[in-house]
Amino acid sequence: MRSTSAFALCFTLLLALLSPSTVVRADPRQFAGGSAEWQGGIRVTLKDVVLDVRLVYADTVRVRLAPANRFERLDRSYAVVAPRPAGPAGAVSERVEGDLRIITLTGPECSARVTVRPDTSAVVAILDAAGHVVVEDDPAAPPRVDAATGAVDVTKLHPRDQFVYGFGEKALPLDRTSVEMVHWNSDTPGYKTGTDPIYQTTPFYIGLRRGKAYGLFFDNTYRSYFNVAKRHPERISFGAPGGWLDQYVFCGGAARDPRQVIRRYTELTGRSELPPLWALGYQQCRWGYYPEKRVREIAAKFRETGIPCDAIYLDIDYMDGYRVFTWDKSRFPNPKQMVGDLRRDGFHTVVIIDPGIKVDEAYAAYQSGKAGRHFVTMPDGSEFQGAVWPGLCAFPDFTSPRARQWWGSQFAELVDTGVRGFWTDMNEPSVFLPPNFDEPWSIQHPAKTFPSETRQDGDGDPDSHARYHNVYGQQMTRATRDGLLALAPDQRPFILTRATFAGGQRYAASWTGDNIATWEHLELSIPMLLSMGVSGQSLAGADIGGFIDSPTPELYVRWLQAACLTPIMRSHTVAGTPDQEPFSYGPEYTDINRATIELRYELMPYLYTQFALAEQTGEPVMRPLWLDTPTDNRVLTTQDEFLVGPDLLVAPVVRPGVTTRRVVFPIGADWINWYTGELHRGGTDADVAAPIGRLPLFARAGRAREVDLR
Ligand code: GLC
Numbered sequence: 260m261r262s263t264s265a266f267a268l269c270f271t272l273l274l275a276l277l278s279p280s281t282v283v284r285a286d287p288r289q290f291a292g293g294s295a296e297w298q299g300g301i302r303v304t305l306k307d308v309v310l311d312v313r314l315v316y317a318d319t320v321r322v323r324l325a326p327a328n329r330f331e332r333l334d335r336s337y338a339v340v341a342p343r344p345a346g347p348a349g350a351v352s353e354r355v356e357g358d359l360r361i362i363t364l365t366g367p368e369c370s371a372r373v374t375v376r377p378d379t380s381a382v383v384a385i386l387d388a389a390g391h392v393v394v395e396d397d398p399a400a401p402p403r404v405d406a407a408t409g410a411v412d413v414t415k416l417h418p419r420d421q422f423v424y425g426f427g428e429k430a431l432p433l434d435r436t437s438v439e440m441v442h443w444n445s446d447t448p449g450y451k452t453g454t455d456p457i458y459q460t461t462p463f464y465i466g467l468r469r470g471k472a473y474g475l476f477f478d479n480t481y482r483s484y485f486n487v488a489k490r491h492p493e494r495i496s497f498g499a500p501g502g503w504l505d506q507y508v509f510c511g512g513a514a515r516d517p518r519q520v521i522r523r524y525t526e527l528t529g530r531s532e533l534p535p536l537w538a539l540g541y542q543q544c545r546w547g548y549y550p551e552k553r554v555r556e557i558a559a560k561f562r563e564t565g566i567p568c569d570a571i572y573l574d575i576d577y578m579d580g581y582r583v584f585t586w587d588k589s590r591f592p593n594p595k596q597m598v599g600d601l602r603r604d605g606f607h608t609v610v611i612i613d614p615g616i617k618v619d620e621a622y623a624a625y626q627s628g629k630a631g632r633h634f635v636t637m638p639d640g641s642e643f644q645g646a647v648w649p650g651l652c653a654f655p656d657f658t659s660p661r662a663r664q665w666w667g668s669q670f671a672e673l674v675d676t677g678v679r680g681f682w683t684d685m686n687e688p689s690v691f692l693p694p695n696f697d698e699p700w701s702i703q704h705p706a707k708t709f710p711s712e713t714r715q716d717g718d719g720d721p722d723s724h725a726r727y728h729n730v731y732g733q734q735m736t737r738a739t740r741d742g743l744l745a746l747a748p749d750q751r752p753f754i755l756t757r758a759t760f761a762g763g764q765r766y767a768a769s770w771t772g773d774n775i776a777t778w779e780h781l782e783l784s785i786p787m788l789l790s791m792g793v794s795g796q797s798l799a800g801a802d803i804g805g806f807i808d809s810p811t812p813e814l815y816v817r818w819l820q821a822a823c824l825t826p827i828m829r830s831h832t833v834a835g836t837p838d839q840e841p842f843s844y845g846p847e848y849t850d851i852n853r854a855t856i857e858l859r860y861e862l863m864p865y866l867y868t869q870f871a872l873a874e875q876t877g878e879p880v881m882r883p884l885w886l887d888t889p890t891d892n893r894v895l896t897t898q899d900e901f902l903v904g905p906d907l908l909v910a911p912v913v914r915p916g917v918t919t920r921r922v923v924f925p926i927g928a929d930w931i932n933w934y935t936g937e938l939h940r941g942g943t944d945a946d947v948a949a950p951i952g953r954l955p956l957f958a959r960a961g962r963a964r965e966v967d968l969r
Contacts (some may be wrong), residue, residue: 273937295362299351300351301351307326308324308404317347318510319510320366324403352365358376360374368387370385371383374382374400380403383395393515394473397416408500411498412498413496413498414495425474427457427761428791437487437489443729444758445702446707448871460483463794465517465520465541475508475509476506476509478761480572480760504728509536509913517889518876528762532751536748540569540863541566541567541570542827543557543561543572543830544831544834546833548572554601568828569940570608574679583669591674614683616680629822633655634655635653635713637658637710637713640714645690646690648685655735667738667745667746679750680753681737686731686736687731691709731758733763734768754767756768771802780801799825800826803819803830809836810839812913815844816952824881824907880904888927890926893944905959913956919949920955924940924944933956935936938960
């Protein structure tokens with residue numbers, strides 16, 4: 260008797276000493292997963308999926324959900340820099356509320372709250388340093404992984420007064436609410452506002468509400484989708500047909516500052532390096548300058564008219580039958596001489612490089628690519644072939660380290676010729692529809708790329724093109740850059756790409772593809788470039804004057820002005836259009852265009868400084884007004900003005916026949932008219948003179964002396 264009651268007493272004491280959560284943990288069968296603390300983060304098994312939540316930085320949380328049997332094997336990313344940031348350990352605590360198990364991970368500047376429900380689903384909320392919810396899963400639609408198909412999806416709550424920015428290169432307005440978008444890199448010539456998808460994929464957005472920001476990156480290379488408050492005005496849903504539900508939430512530090520969100524996103528996915536100085540100069544392109552005589556004529560004309568220009572581009576016609584890494588010697592008999600002469604005259608030569616390698620047994624690149632088995636294959640192991648400019652081609656598998664190395668080595672001759680700039684195109688990847696194709700052509704026809712079932716190496720994780728499609732262009736630029744650095748280690752490579760994926764900013768600048776010579780496209784170029792900037796893809800430009808069709812002199816003048824302070828300033832047009840150089844529109848316009856380009860060069864010390872800073876912070880040089888003043892409600896959707904660095908405000912004319920325009924001056928500073936010295940108070944609007952020869956430009960008052968221009 261005595262011993263039984265002593266035992267009972269001990270047992271009661273023991274129970275009293277244990278916290279409720281410890282008691283619960285003593286019976287793990289009640290919940291799936293057992294102990295949630297795992298190496299400084301949370302890891303719980305929910306039936307057959309694993310949920311892992313951990314800090315990446317003090318203010319950044321990674322939330323992963325994946326099938327249990329594939330969890331460890333797949334922790335890889337083409338977006339995130341290697342090695343992965345280790346991240347600080349957080350403090351994990353647990354409690355039980357009714358039938359809910361609530362697990363909290365607390366970090367220095369944010370926390371994550373996981374609520375596991377009796378049905379073993381779980382929802383995650385991210386909280387800021389003050390304990391306010393930053394973003395949370397919709398309790399009615401918890402994150403899911405479909406074990407049968409591998410599809411993943413999640414829905415976040417979206418307050419109606421939240422603005423959504425980012426998503427990289429999309430032909431959409433700056434505020435990306437009320438849209439459904441798909442991420443599938445597509446060759447979309449002549450796209451319009453609303454055409455989606457287009458060339459690039461960056462599944463990253465910034466939510467901004469009442470001056471407070473957060474960022475969310477969905478690291479998934481499949482054909483993902485985002486429904487941003489379209490299907491439901493208070494929800495953002497996203498998902499993909501495969502891969503992980505791999506999400507990063509950036510809280511923007513204690514202040515929830517959008518600039519800090521971008522700093523962290525680009526710390527995670529990499530930053531654009533300072534480009535060579537010449538690449539920030541004016542660049543002249545067209546499809547195409549040939550033969551050599553024509554190239555020399557264009558160069559001479561720039562010098563004759565006194566218009567600064569640092570780069571001349573050669574489009575596909577410089578090659579022998581469009582075979583990459585060759586020259587058409589009838590058009591360019593001595594490339595080294597020409598490139599050298601141009602260089603002495605102050606021009607860099609940039610050449611186009613397409614991924615398709617012509618199937619031609621007598622062509623060195625095809626021979627070595629085939630011998631090395633560097634091409635994308637069909638499921639049966641045979642070479643996949645598709646038609647592009649040269650006719651039938653094989654395509655390097657840029658997700659294979661061996662193929663990347665082989666590709667990089669192909670640049671030796673071009674580097675030896677003196678070429679330092681490379682323009683990587685058609686890398687969505689794009690394939691022509693066969694001539695006898697019986698379905699109507701559409702710009703996003705699924706047959707305009709590799710078949711989904713083609714095989715790629717995936718850096719040792721072989722899978723179908725469906726998984727690696729969106730990184731094809733990004734990995735092409737990686738291979739190109741690595742090759743160039745190996746061949747000319749002391750020179751910063753300049754690569755301009757059409758397609759890329761999140762993180763691709765580490766390898767190349769980009770342009771917005773085949774736009775059209777219309778005022779609408781000029782107008783659209785600004786929100787497009789601004790969105791790319793806040794999504795890490797900041798070194799970008801649009802074809803000045805428009806690629807398809809040809810601009811009126813007025814449109815060209817205004818476009819050149821609008822692009823004068825965008826990161827990349829390059830004119831380009833399609834084959835067969837009239838001349839589209841700054842001196843092509845008669846003496847009056849030549850003078851205006853010269854002054855526009857001179858303005859860029861006048862500001863080059865400031866610009867170069869800003870790019871050097873951007874390399875360190877990831878903050879874009881071309882910035883939407885809300886970035887620096889997120890509490891100024893007047894500027895949250897402003898998309899026809901932008902800042903260049905924090906101190907210059909640009910208000911280009913994007914409509915025809917206009918000689919004045921309304922300018923919104925952001926709060927927090929006064930702004931001085933560049934031409935008249937007139938002072939505009941921050942927080943006001945004004946009609947400002949914008950005669951045809953003038954790009955409305957304003958300098959932040961009181962800053963000039965603080966900028967170190969040495
Ligand atoms: C694609 C590119 C364009 C280039 C053309 C020919 O359409 O987007 O810029 O001029 O191909 O190479």
